[in-house]
Amino acid sequence: MTEQSRKRSRIACTSCQSRKRKCSGDQPCTTCAQFGADCHYDLLARKKKDIRHFQTQSVSSSLLSPTTVQNDIAAKRQQQDQQSNPAALAGLLLKALEANSGAAFARRLNPKNDVAGAPKLHLFGWNVGARYPTPKWAQALSSVKPRPVVEIISQDEMRSLASIFFERVDPCYPFVDRDTLLRQVSRRWLLPMTSESLGFGPDDAVLCGVAAFGYLFSRRQATSTELQLVESARSILEQSLQSEPLSPVEKLTGWVLRVAYLRMTTTAHAAWMASCSLMHLIEAMGMHIEPSSNIALDRTSTPESCNPETRRRLFAMARHLNVWISFELGRSRVVLQGATSLPPSPRPTTNGFSPTPTTDIFNLLPISESLDPNEAQDVSNLEFALTDVLDITYFQPHLILVQCNLMLCIYRRLRVLNSITSGDLLDRVLALSGRGLKAVSELVSLSSPWHQIANVPFQVMCTLLAIDNRASLAMLRDAMRTLHEVASAYDTEVMREAYTTAYLMIVMHQRRKEEDMRTLKDVLQFNPAISIPAETQITESAVQSDHTLMDYPGFSWLSDILVDIPSLRNFDMEGQ
Structure with a gap:
């Protein structure tokens, strides 16, 4: 050579x-x-390949342990049984889809939603609740008609709402260019207020979407103006599907804004459907292809006219939203075959220096996509991914929540594989969970209703119950206090349900512990002590709690629930 x-x-x-x-x-x-x-x-892909290489070398060596051989034989037999049994294969596919789902994880712990054979997954803490609860807004919604943005708000209001968007939303979802948007604002309100200028402009969907986020992140109660902006953007985007877009970038930006808004304000199904439509729209427009890839595109697609970095950020945001909405629902995500889009570059900071890749949400996207349930995952791969996520250091509260959510998802996958997490790794999981709870409190005080402020505290609570050691149980107070903060700030049916469900799950966990204590007490009574120092003797009152549900204002009704559901006494917290 x-x-x-x-x-x-x-x-x-x-x-x-x-x-x-x-x-x-x-x-x-x-x-x-x-x-x-x-x-x-892709560092994660490198680790996967190294692991497979190591496993191949291990199998070919003569130093295989009997346990390894037995596990390999059992795995092969299980695979053969699944292939010959369609029902088992269908169950395996369902289990794979639910592997990343926080709803499936809570279902094993939550007796209220544990109906045998039910395919529906009920999501607790999906977001802080509907922005337009029915029937209060039903009449208002029926009377709303799409209007140009210049008829809904003034230019000064638009600039104020845009400032809120770039201050609170853009640091986590960086896909809208500030200078471009401000030029659009100036251009849109520059024309005289004539009947011709009051028609829908090419930028109206984006302007309405940004303004709606400004209302969402500055007011805890929705207004008719916000509803008008949202409905106008929806109408413009849906009508644009019937004709060729004047500007693919503006159309795609408007759709990304809509999906992100739905994720925080509406039901899971509506958000998932919109995220899938967004991915199909990207494919139709060819925005997932690098212009230099020399791949034949539809003639109506013009990705070359889009700034490459803007196109990459829009595609990355669409993938992020579709991946995580699909994961949390236990449904299939949309994978675009032949995508050649490169990862977005980190944005320059205000001082002119480029930040490290860990300061961008897109840095976590490769790890997120590697958790696709259709991809085979073993314990070693997941532990590598968990370590990679824990090694990242975020300081912004919204990014800490994204990191915490990904960490909790990987931990759920490890539990599905019946993996025993090492003490050091488990301590780091608890530490990041604590940081996530503090980040939620900070965002609640700032009126920033990211969907994670509802989801993360509830999932942390479920994880603490599943870990079930002294360190995790000691954190339950903080988890419930944080969930209560969210429920108090956003008094919606969704948050009330999430909080009371979490409370009931802890009650059931307490009852199981009490039953274990009674079992141990019976053992001690059957075997009386011969000689125990007086200072180490434990009185009966020390092991029995004097508190009942009646001691907690607002939750005495849970006593009636426990009476009506006697089977909860023997409920298996692990779902086994």
């Missing part, structure tokens, strides 16, 4: 993989350096 021959690497960068080119493995690699492409490596 000569010095000029190209060095081969065991793993290629994402750019070389998508173009099927040889990669040197450098940073940047020689191919990317030659063509000026963004050189990026």
